Amino acid sequence: MNKMRQWVRESIRIIEADFQRSADTHLIPLETPGLPGVELYFKDESSHPTGSLKHRLARSLFLYALCNGWLKPGAPVIEASSGSTAISEAYFARLLGLPFIAVVPASTAKEKLAQIAFYGGQSHLVDDPTQIYAESELLAKESGGHYLDQFTYAERATDWRANNNIAESIFHQLRFERFPVPSWLVSSPGTGGTLATLGRYVRYRQHTTRVLGADAERSVFFDSYVSGDRGLTLDCGSGIEGIGRPRVEVSFLPEVIDAMTKVPDALSLAAMHYLAERLGRRVGGSSGTNLIGALLAAERMVKQGEQGSVVAILCDGGERYATSYYDADWLRAHGYELQPLIAAVAACVERGQPLPPVAWDSGHRWE
Structure with a gap:
């Protein structure tokens, strides 16, 4: 088994152990x-x-991305969010030792930003909330990371x-x-x-x-x-x-x-x-x-x-x-x-x- 498969296998084990x-x-x-x-x-x-419904979603998105081969060791994980999903995703990114960047509206409650930081994530503030999608795609492209895109993949x-x-x-x-x-x-x-x-x-x-x-x-x-x-x-x-x-x-x-x-x-x-x-x-x-x-x-x-x-x-x-x-x-x-x-x-x-x-x-x- 190559190193990438081993990393994916271990990452999934970590997430499943956390669930148990x-x-x-x-x-x-x-x-x-x-x-x-x-x-x-x-x-x-x-x-x-992580204190919200989005914990379920974050877990599913990380497992989905891992099983699809989209996440890489050390590569950033990016998400567009109004806060709660980002908090939960920062939690899972920390479990896997991955950098996490949340692209959030500038109006997001400061308590949410503090929780993202608590789990080791960064917050990238955007003045226009309609632009969080495009900004997330751009950050993923520039950093070589992966945009989880909850709005597309939540249902699947x-x-x-x-x-x-x-x-x-x-x-x-x-x-x-x-x-x-x-x-x-x-x-x-x-x-x-x-x-x-x-x-x-x-x-x-x-x-x-x-x-x-x-x-x-x-x-x-x-x-x-x-x-x-x-x-x-x-x-x-x-x-x-x-x-x-x-x-x-x-x-x-x-x-x-x-x-x-x-x-x-x-x-x-x-x-x-x-x-x-x-x-x-x-x-x-x-x-x-x-x-x-x-x-x-x-x-x-x-x-x-x-x-x-x-x-x-x-x-x-x-x-x-x-x-x-x-x-x-x-x-x-x-x-x-x-x-x-x-x-x-x-x-x-x-x-x-x-x-x-x-x-x-x-x-x-x-x-």
Whole structure:
């Protein structure tokens, strides 16, 4: 066996050994007295070693790149990211002794940049968030490294049939619950890879579960889903870090999504604060987006006399947003007045009052 094959073999062993040292993430119930007959759970991905859902993706991307022969000893690994994926990838790069460069928007929370540095990675800041892709490609070319490109490879690097992916884990953890087959799975798209895994898995396992994509306000995924136009673009980045994109990513697969909603940023942040209060710890903004998606699905179930479970993704913890989403001065400076919306979320969960109007599309072309 040549030296390159030996290095790849040892690198995969290191990653698999790390996986065996990690327990599965928790499934946390959240009582919803205002939505009778619906049992809501959060899949807590913040308990991964690197603190977010993206730990799963980073592991899959590294294994995919290794098995395809794209990584080389000592050669840099580059990624375009809004922070969380880069943190997880920096972790795996350090495991393998590889240099790591994260190409991130200049607006990325400083707590995320600090965590990238903690794992030995460098952050390359880009003022225009729409240019992180091109800058990553350029850095990879100039350095002789490899651009992991999560936005292209997320849906294909993950083993969506099994191998303890997030969907299989959810169904395994629900097996002794009152409603072991969930009516809805809810996730917000960043690459679109998690939605692809959820949608493919429920079809493969022949479940009746529906999949809901909860998009951010400044993002093209929802509009592309409604129109079928994959060429849509924006000239700005998302206001909710980690989700929403200014272009339709390759890993976004609308055919396996049963419905989508587009959640205003202010409502996402209000739901984030409400969820943090209910759980007794801070969560990220995308978890607020997912809570709104879950409540919209639950409202429809109640109206239709349907009982069942809804599972939403808790993507990351809120400690990464201490100086932004959880800072009163930051919220004020960005024009957010959240208290009325927090009250509206509480009224929905606790008393069954309707949420403020939110865009929803049921994807009639898939029915």
